[in-house]
Amino acid sequence: MKRLLVGAVAVLVGFIVLAFPCYARAPRDDAALAAPVQNGLLTGYVRDLLTGQAVPNAFVHLRDRPDGVYTDRNGYYQLSVPPGEWELAVIAPDYLAMSKARLSVLAGKTRQITFDLVLANPSPEQDEILFHTLVSPPEQNGADEPVVSGVSAASVPSSIRVLMPDGQVVEMDLDEYLKGVVPSEIPAYAGMEALKAQAIAARSYAVTSWNHPAEGANVCTTQHCQVWGETHYARTDEAVEATSGMVAEYGGQTIRAYYFAHCDGHTRNSEDVWVQALPYCRSVECVCGFDFMWGHGVGMCQRGAMEMADRGFTFDEILEHYYTGVSIYGWEPAPTPTPSPVITMTYVLTEGWNMLSLPMLLSDANAEAVFAPVAGKIDLAMQYDAFESYARWKVFNAVLPDQSNIEQIDARYGIWLRATEACTLTVSGERILTATDVPLNTGTNLVGYPSTTTRPIAEALSSIEGKYVRVYTYNAAGVPSPWLLFDFTAPALANTLTAMVPGSGYWIDVTQPCVWRVEP
Numbered sequence: 396m397k398r399l400l401v402g403a404v405a406v407l408v409g410f411i412v413l414a415f416p417c418y419a420r421a422p423r424d425d426a427a428l429a430a431p432v433q434n435g436l437l438t439g440y441v442r443d444l445l446t447g448q449a450v451p452n453a454f455v456h457l458r459d460r461p462d463g464v465y466t467d468r469n470g471y472y473q474l475s476v477p478p479g480e481w482e483l484a485v486i487a488p489d490y491l492a493m494s495k496a497r498l499s500v501l502a503g504k505t506r507q508i509t510f511d512l513v514l515a516n517p518s519p520e521q522d523e524i525l526f527h528t529l530v531s532p533p534e535q536n537g538a539d540e541p542v543v544s545g546v547s548a549a550s551v552p553s554s555i556r557v558l559m560p561d562g563q564v565v566e567m568d569l570d571e572y573l574k575g576v577v578p579s580e581i582p583a584y585a586g587m588e589a590l591k592a593q594a595i596a597a598r599s600y601a602v603t604s605w606n607h608p609a610e611g612a613n614v615c616t617t618q619h620c621q622v623w624g625e626t627h628y629a630r631t632d633e634a635v636e637a638t639s640g641m642v643a644e645y646g647g648q649t650i651r652a653y654y655f656a657h658c659d660g661h662t663r664n665s666e667d668v669w670v671q672a673l674p675y676c677r678s679v680e681c682v683c684g685f686d687f688m689w690g691h692g693v694g695m696c697q698r699g700a701m702e703m704a705d706r707g708f709t710f711d712e713i714l715e716h717y718y719t720g721v722s723i724y725g726w727e728p729a730p731t732p733t734p735s736p737v738i739t740m741t742y743v744l745t746e747g748w749n750m751l752s753l754p755m756l757l758s759d760a761n762a763e764a765v766f767a768p769v770a771g772k773i774d775l776a777m778q779y780d781a782f783e784s785y786a787r788w789k790v791f792n793a794v795l796p797d798q799s800n801i802e803q804i805d806a807r808y809g810i811w812l813r814a815t816e817a818c819t820l821t822v823s824g825e826r827i828l829t830a831t832d833v834p835l836n837t838g839t840n841l842v843g844y845p846s847t848t849t850r851p852i853a854e855a856l857s858s859i860e861g862k863y864v865r866v867y868t869y870n871a872a873g874v875p876s877p878w879l880l881f882d883f884t885a886p887a888l889a890n891t892l893t894a895m896v897p898g899s900g901y902w903i904d905v906t907q908p909c910v911w912r913v914e915p
């Protein structure tokens with residue numbers, strides 16, 4: 396009886412506690428009345444694939460959304476995300492930017508996702524281990540395989556039917572499928588041209604495959620066809636996108652683009668391994684440097700493709716070497732551009748400090764000559780050399796010329812220019828027609844933007860994706876603040892800098908020494 400009473404009191408107390416907030420918190424607006432969306436939780440560890448050690452301070456975030464979290468010293472992260480299907484990405488200094496695609500997150504549920512990061516620049520010894528860990532050369536049974544015969548190179552399908560490990564067949568966008576294949580077939584740190592060659596070989600193989608007719612699928616996700624997984628890397632995604640729609644063709648038809656890990660100095664004729672003599676699978680010399688075979692030996696040697704890329708060969712040259720007589724459908728070598736050879740930039744200078752860059756090749760790059768049009772109206776120009784140990788600031792002193800140590804003005808570097816009165820600076824120079832490499836040191840760099848094309852931040856900085864954390868610029872006439880900021884770690888709405896603009900100077904903060912490639 397007594398126990399029953401205690402129970403009743405407990406229920407009553409519970410009811411009061413639950414009920415009370417309804418009276419205590421009067422709704423103030425409509426938003427307060429709306430039911431809150433319950434998030435799901437993504438959690439796990441970020442580790443080094445080679446050593447298994449924790450990677451602290453890795454930035455884990457949803458792809459295409461800058462908000463995220465850093466791993467703690469145990470490599471652990473926990474990220475609250477709305478329900479839905481997401482791609483979870485991670486960036487860390489010295490490692491390849493990596494992501495896991497197609498993650499379903501349910502309200503109130505926790506999902507454990509562990510990342511094993513791959514070094515961006517492994518030593519030859521590390522590469523040897525990583526290659527064997529990461530790469531699963533396809534079995535590819537040659538003449539025994541059912542194929543879609545006579546696939547015109549002019550009609551590359553946009554989707555593919557994939558037999559998943561659970562037996563379901565999923566129709567997938569072809570390039571999305573390839574983004575899951577390329578990093579399972581070649582290390583993502585391979586040269587970009589080797590990655591592009593691999594993407595085209597995998598695409599050509601995929602669209603000629605009808606390997607699982609019983610299930611109604613073109614390919615499965617294992618070595619039987621091409622290994623497919625949900626792990627993506629920024630570099631392999633880039634290779635797939637850069638070659639979208641391209642296949643290797645022979646006589647107008649997409650080839651059966653066989654490939655394998657490495658050969659012993661020369662590849663094999665298809666009929667020496669299987670039965671059918673394919674005209675484009677001829678034995679060729681190879682620079683892979685091994686003296687034993689790993690894989691069937693027909694078609695492209697992946698180690699050889701990586702070596703050719705390192706030696707400066709382009710993806711079309713690599714494919715044309717390993718597949719005799721083929722050409723690349725869907726690709727046209729860029730025509731030589733013939734824009735006006737001279738550009739003129741006009742800078743409206745505010746009294747005080749101005750930040751700018753000169754995106755052109757100056758006929759006389761001497762600072763005194765460049766600033767001659769505003770002589771008497773400026774007193775100081777400064778540049779910042781992040782690679783100097785001391786005295787990183789370089790000065791052009793218009794009043795005391797012998798105190799100057801800036802000699803040449805260079806399109807790669809940003810300039811702080813102090814005007815003693817409002818004035819206009821006009822500068823002309825030769826248009827830059829090729830990509831410019833801007834070296835960046837760990838920390839802060841004051842750079843120019845040696846381009847005549849305005850681009851969104853992410854696109855302008857795609858060559859250093861995963862390595863920059865902050866970009867900011869100073870527009871002396873800007874309202875309400877002259878500073879415009881793009882912070883990779885800040886919520887998207889907080890970023891006031893959205894594009895890189897010719898003529899502006901920028902501060903870029905990077906996490907490691909790197910080279911920023913700026914397209915003209």
Ligand SMILES: [Zn+2]
Pocket residue numbers: 606607614615616617619620621
């Ligand atoms: Zn298969």
Ligand SMILES: [Zn+2]
Pocket residue numbers: 657658659660661681682683684696698699
């Ligand atoms: Zn080889």
